[in-house]
Amino acid sequence: MDIFSVGGAVRDELLGLPVKDRDYVVVGSTPEAMVALGYRPVGKDFPVFLHPQTHEEYALARTERKTGKGYKGFQVHASPDVTLEQDLARRDLTINAIAKDSAGKLIDPYHGMADIQAKQLRHVSAAFSEDPVRILRAARFAARFTEFSVADETMQLMRQMVADGEVDALVPERVWQELAKGLMESRPSRMFDVLRSCGALQRILPELDRLFGVPQTAKYHPEVDTGIHIMLVIDYxxxxxxxxxxxxxxxxxxxxxxxxxxxxxxxxxxxxxRSVSLLKEVVQRLRVPNDCKELAQVVAKFHGKVHQVNEMRPDTVLRFLLETDAIRQPQRFRDFLSACEADARGRTSFEQQELPHFQYLLEVLKIVMQVDAGVIAAAQENPANIKDAVFDARVAAIKQQLEPLKL
Structure with missing residues (x-):
């Protein structure tokens, strides 16, 4: 059998980037032969094995045939007669369809190295259109490799896939998985630019798509367009x-x-x-994890209020902390302020805006959390008075320690 390093590891080496994971394709072998050599089978849909020492993934060379809509509608064929070129042909982009043999020789039948030089994201073959997840992956790679652009013919193919309804067959888990990865890339706005350009954003996240072209007051949002503002926010x-x-x-x-x-x-x-209401639909439809869902709900509801802190009395500031559950979940409140920071600075000419009221809120939270609610509760003869007594003690602490320093 012959073993080749493939995919992201080869691509990243050529780009001079650190390699995180290596994947291998095995040509000329069978599942039985792999097991006999000590490899552990782990693939559910096709033959994938873990190396007995390194635990890296080794997949038997395979071809795929489309049998239905969506990314699961495939019939996989893996056998010793499948060639390396046939295996590489089923991959999404040419830059991911380069292999390297054990001697370090590069095998590049679909000109991925030329596309790396040209900084192009180009589909390997028409088989790209058989898997709608590839639209999301192409968009995600645009967010990672910020100097690369999607080739015109690939963009046209993606538009046709959207028109054919392939995107509608995507399952929520895969959409969220790719969106989450794209959000964690260096310039996530490029992912959404690509999805908008091919029409996929309107299908998978219409609530976001409709923000483009919606005007805001130029005094506070010189970029005016709400969609552009959101892109500036996520890039910040x-x-x-x-x-x-x-x-x-x-x-x-x-x-x-x-x-x-x-x-x-x-x-x-x-x-x-209205944002909170729409967000409920989004997180349910995409099955967004709880940590993302809960923070997003707090930010959607209270992001405007955070900028009014300078006009709040101590008791009003405390109520704001209680509304956002900051005392019970202080780290989430810090994350809330980070999202609000991105919102404030994700505006044209506001990128360096000073945000002293954010630090004031954190100082208030610190003081409030130092108030011993247990001691105050124990001192109350009537349990019905505990809540008000704790509240009053917290307000008093804010007035005593921080109110003179309020900006």
């Missing part, structure tokens, strides 16, 4: 290395602006409540 979140929950919250915090009545524009009164 990426530039700061914020977590996935923060980036997802940044992506979805303004969904309600897409349903603002035309006669109200460019103002968006009450958009927070």
């Amino acid at each position: 979140a990426a530039s700061q290395g914020f977590s996935l929950p923060v980036r997802f919250a940044a992506l979805t915090h303004d969904l309600g602006k897409g349903t603002t009545p035309a006669d109200m524009l460019p103002r968006h009164i009450g958009h927070e409540e």
Whole structure:
């Protein structure tokens, strides 16, 4: 049998990037032969094995035949007579269809090296259109390799796939998986640009798609277009290395602006409540994990209020912390402020805006958490008074320690 390194490891080496994981294709072998050599079978849909020492993945060379809509509608054929070129032909992009043999020789039947030089994301063959996940992957690679562009013929093929309804067959888990990976790339806005260009965004995330072209007040949003604002926000979140929950919250915090009545524009009164309502539909449809869902809901509801802190009395600031559950979940509140930071600085000419009220909120939270609620509760003869007594003690602590320093 012959073993070749394939896919991302070969691509990243050629790009001068660090290699995280290596995948291998085995040509001329059988499952029985692999097991006899000590490899452990792990593949459910096709023959994949773990190396007995390194635990890296080795897959038997295979071909695929489309049998139905969606990414699961395939019949896989793996046998010793499948060639390396046939295996590489089923891959998505040419830059991912380069192999390297044990001697270090590169095998590049689909000109992936030329596309690396040209900084092009190009499909290997017409078989690209058989798997709608490849649209999401191409968009995600655009977010990772920020100097690469999607080849015209590939973009046209992706548009045809959307028109043919292939995207509608995607299962929520795969959509979320790819969106989450794309949000964690260096410039996530490029993923959504590609999805918009081919029409896929309107199918998988219409609540986001409809934000493009919706105007905002130029005084506060010089970029005006709400969709452009969201792209600036998520790119800022990426530039700061914020977590996935923060980036997802940044992506979805303004969904309600897409349903603002035309006669109200460019103002968006009450958009927070509408954003929360639309967000509930999104997280349910895409089966978004709880940590992302819960933070996004808090950010959607309260991101406007955070900028009013300077006008709040101590008791109002405390109520805000209680509303956002900051005392019980202080780390989530810090993540909330990170998303609000991205929102504030994800605006043209506001990129370096000072945000002293954010630090003030964190100082208030620190003082409030130092108040011993247990001691106060124990001192109350009537249990019904505990809640008010704790609240009053927290307000008093804010007044004593922080109110004189309020900006």
